[in-house]
Structures are given as structure tokens and as C-alpha cells.
Amino acid sequence: MERETRYEAQNVLIGSFTLESGETLHEVELAYEHVGPEDAPVILVCHALTGNQYTIGDSEPGWWKGLIGKDGYIDTSEFQVITFNVLGGCNGSTGPLSINPVTRERYKADFPFVSVRDMVHSQKKALEVLGIDHLHAVIGGSLGGMQVLEWGALYPDGMEHLIPLAVTPSLNTYGIAYNAISRFAITNDPDWKDGYYDPHHQPTSGLATARMIGMISYRTDEMFQKKFGRAATETSEENHKEAKYEVESYLHYQGNKLVSRFDANSYLYLLRAMDTHDISKGRGNLTSIIKNIKASILAIGFKGDLIYPPEDLEKLFAQAHSSPFYLINTKFGHDGFLVEFDKWGPLIKEQVTLTKNIEGVK
Template sequence: MDARFGLDKHVTLPGDFALAGGAVLPELTIAYETYGRLNANASNAILICHALTGDQYVASTHPMTGKPGWWQRLVGANKPVDPEDYFIICANVLGGCMGSSGPASIDPRGGRPYAMAFPVITISDMVAAQARLLDHLGVARLAAVIGGSMGGMQALSWAVQYPDRVGKVVAIASAARHSAQNIAFHEVGRQAIMADPMWAGGDYAPDAPPAAGLAVARMAAHITYLSEEGLTEKFGRRLQDRAAVSFGFDADFQVESYLRHQGLSFVERFDANSYLYITRAMDYFDLANTHDGNLARAFAAARCRFCLVSFTSDWLYPTTESRRIVRALNAAGAPVSFVELESPFGHDAFLLDAPEMNRVISGFLSA
């Protein structure tokens, strides 16, 4: 395969992998894709970090759904992150379900899937796993780390955990901690999964997952990715394939049908236990926690330049969260650029057609 295009890879790194919670994995498997080539002095590597329901297929066809890469608007030929210029890496996060070590993985100590015996993980564990992958790939230092949503949390964590290994950080529609509201939404989703009888304490068969619970979890979460303006414009109160309401509980409204479709399609590509573990990792995320609650102190050792982007209609990670990070970076004396972009599409704006965001990122990377 031409090295300019996605290379689907797995690597199992032997030896204990210690986690923030005190547990230890006996080995670490990471599934990843690369695009482009590493240059002679290994200075052109960019790590793309995915969000909660994302994966390593950032710019190539997803093998399960057949859909294009989730960030092909940003990554690709003649895009801001061009494989002709950069060696681009995107790994499925620790705890994920697309090949990296997670609850569906086989525990080498017993030969059975971990299920709920998989240890609880954190965002910092995800980043440490990525660092192990980069060691394997011979990348000592990243030109940039880029991520949106949970990917932005990972990008910010890179600057804190490995300040000497990253030159630039781009965090989009993200935050330095998970809010009480976000934790609450995640708990609704987790309870929906665990209340499904098919969950069976996490020991369900791959061909008999808790589909109903996971679909409801996805439906609830998907609402938070949108905005009232966007939902009203796209659906309003329009009916779905009918002239009048049914006076029943079928999907009378288009928005109901849309959410049901989102839930059902999600079940086909995502593991319920992974959803539990990754949402928990996000809930535990608080960069200032180990620095006496002082976010500026968390960034004190940072050696990179930062670019933060938020969107006006994003109420999941609103602009106030980005401004909090900017203030902390200013207090830490770190160079930072920040822009709030107009968009009616809510949190998902960073995944949609966003030419202004592309221009901002392109300019930041080339500066």
C-alpha cells in the first residue's frame, strides 16, 4: 500500500503497563493507522487523538461501516494535516473496541475476555499508551498533537505529561475537566447499559450485546452533541412519514426517528463495556486535580505552543471552558492562540464542514 495512505496496524508491547489507578496490564496492545512518511530527522510526526466514539480511522474508510474517515475534512491531501507534509498517527484509545487493549480484549493471564475485570482507566493512561506507541515507532518528539472533545483532553494532557515531547497542541471543543453536567449525562448512559438484561454484569457474548441499553446511551449522548438551533433547523416538529400524529409511541417526529437510527447504527460498531470505561475515564479527567486545583500550575512545565478553538453553539464544552484554559496558560506564561467560531451545529461542529477551523489550524501548524 502507498505509504501516503492509511496503514492499519496493531502492535502488542510486552511488559507490565502501570495505570493511574494502581492496576497493571500484563501487556499493551494498540491498534493504529498512519498516513504519510516519517522524515529523516523524525520531526514531522503529528498525533491525532479521537473523541469518545471515534477510532483510529481518522482519514480512511471504516472497515465495519464502510463510511469515510471521521476527520477527512481536516486530514488528507491538500488539507491542513496533509500526509505529503506530515507523518500522521491515530491510535484507538486504551479501553477502546477497535483493536486496542480494552474490556473486549483477551486477558493473557486467563485466556478469556477481560469484560468488567479490565481495570478502570484515565485519560492520562490513554496518553501514556500513546507514548509507548510512539516509542515503538521511533518518534521521540511530536510536531503537534491535535484533538477535539475527548481528543482535546488527550492533547492537553500531552503538554502536561510529556512537555518535552510535543511542539504544538491543538485542542478543539474541549475542556480541562469534566463538568458535573457532563458526568450526569454519562451516568444516564451507563445506567441504561447496565439496566439492559443482556448486559449480564458485563459478561455478554459478542453476538448478544446489550443493544437496547447501548442504543439509549448513544441517543442521550447524541443530543448533547447537537444544539437547539441545529435540531430546530434540521427537524423542527416535522412528522416522520405521516400526515398526523399516531396517538401512540412510534416515532411520530423526524427527530425521534433520527435518534433511533443513531442508536441502532452505533450498536453495530461499538462495544458497550468500552462505552462504560471510556466515559468513566472522561468523568475522572481534571488536569488541575494533581496540582492543588491550580490549572496554571498544571501547565507550568509545558514547552509547547497552544491553539484552542471553541464554537458558539457548543453547550457540552462551551467557550467558557476554553477561556478557563486560556487564562491558565496565560498565567503559566505559555504561548496560546484562541478563537471562538460561529456555528449552529453544537459540539459536533468540529467534525463537520468548518472551513474557518481548517484555516486556523493550517495557519497555526505552518507558523
């Protein structure tokens, strides 16, 4: 008899929460999506920079719909899957858009800086409120992968499996450089107003530019060349604003698309969390940190990833752990963890179900 699969998307209140910086937020809430049978093992999914809690989605497909779902590589008829919108986000969790319970006005730029460790600690507290005290697995890519590594370091007894994707122990200089340009674009938009802009009139030009910059770092030159080449648009206009080439049109589209769903301040806060994260901070050398992780680990990197070089992830576990590392051959670079699930989804399925001898994935 097939177990009933529930779907819920709502908020959980975790009360007052003290950040790594020492500052305390009050009346904190995290928005979440929760799918799967009530008696099934729980898998926590951690989202990336512009992701959200809608991993699977309901009325619209979620951002990992091809990986997770009924009969998916992570099967929601066999597992419960829960995803939180990160602290500092803009999809329902406490962040710059939220009302400060002390001032009764939006935090905006008065919101304190948050760290990746803050995100993980807040998720742990939210899980406890929801009555979940142990996880079968924690999985995520990019900023989500940073959270996965922190889960293993902060709560080594809290899960059976860790699956970090497209991530490194800390963001490399190249990644920080891209983030610096994105930050510059937003903070120099006249509408940014030092972060105290009207949420309905945010710095759209700066945020769109930041997204365009990000898209270049997420994909490989080979991918851009294959997809666009030097194909021209159909515009007959000859000016500096019109997109003359298809690649320009694509970047404009991606920038405008993000503006319609994301908050510029949240973007800045999450960029800072990525920049400052270092799993070794205050803990000593990487070898000892990884050896202290008790969960079974499956690490996956993606060929051509510019901001989280896969060789750094491989080295992290090779020097201290017998955990397997897989390099996925892809033209998508960093964005490989969001596509081509047939290439690496079987690895995930094998890890979480402990099945053996999956063919064609080595």
C-alpha cells in the first residue's frame, strides 16, 4: 500500500535567535516546504544564492523538480524532504524585508550580517520546533553546499549522509572578485539609497547587472559558445541599449527575471555570507575538521566550475576521509548541479538508499 505523501509550505517561528556576531534577532521565522510521508526518513535540502524553499514546488515546478519528487532520484514517496528559505532571504524567512518587532518597520539595511553558520543553526532550531531531531541526509549545492559542510561540522551526530555539491571549504578569490563587482553594481545604483529603498522601487538596474555578472561565472565559455555563438538578434535598432546579439538578450532576460522575484538587500547579505564563509574558521586545519564528521559523505564537483573549483572539493576529502568524490563531465560549469540529473542523480539515489552497483555512473 502506497503511503500518503503530504505537501505543505508555511512558516515556523523559532523565537529569539543570537547570531554568530553576537546580535540577537527577535520573533524569527523560517519559511519552508515539506513533502513526503510523515513516517519516512527526513532529507534536508539547502538552497543556493537565489534559490528558495520551493525545491519541488506545488502549482509551479520547484528548482530541483528533476531530482526530487515521486519516483525521482530522491523519491518523495520514500523520504520526507524539507527545505528552508535561508535566514536573510526574501521568500518568507526573516531578512531585510521583514518587520523589525522592535521598531515595527522593515529592517532594510539595519538587518545584521548573517553567516552560513547562522543559517545552519537557525535551521536546526526550526527542525526542533517541527519535532525533527535527526536527519537521514543533508544535501545542497553552492551556498547550499556550504551549509551542508557546516551541518557536518556543527552537528556531526545529526545525520547519516552529507552530500555537498559544487562547493569548496571557502569561496576562492575568483568568486569573491565576481561578488565584489555584483556588490558594486547594486550599491552604486542611485535607487539603492544605502539600502533604505522602497521595496516596491528597488535598485533594479544594479540587481539586474549583478545577476548578469553571476550568470557569466556560473556557465562555461564552451556552453555560451555552443548556445549562442555570434548569433544576432532581430532588432533593427542601432544604439548602445539594444541587445545586438543573442547572448546579450539572454543576459538581459536573466537580469530582469531575477529583479521580479528577489530583493537587492537580501542578495547583498547572502553574497557577504558566501564571501566570509570558511569551514576552518576557529576550528583548526581542514584534515581534523573532516575527520570529525561522522556522516557518510558523497562529494560531487562539476567540470568547468569557476567559482567552486572541483579539485578543491576533491582535495578536501582525499586528504582526510575515504569518502568518494565524483567529477561530473558537463558543459554547464557551476550550474551543473541544477541540470543534467541523469548524469549524477543515480549517485544521489545510491547514497540515500544505500543500493549498490548502479551502472553507468562512475
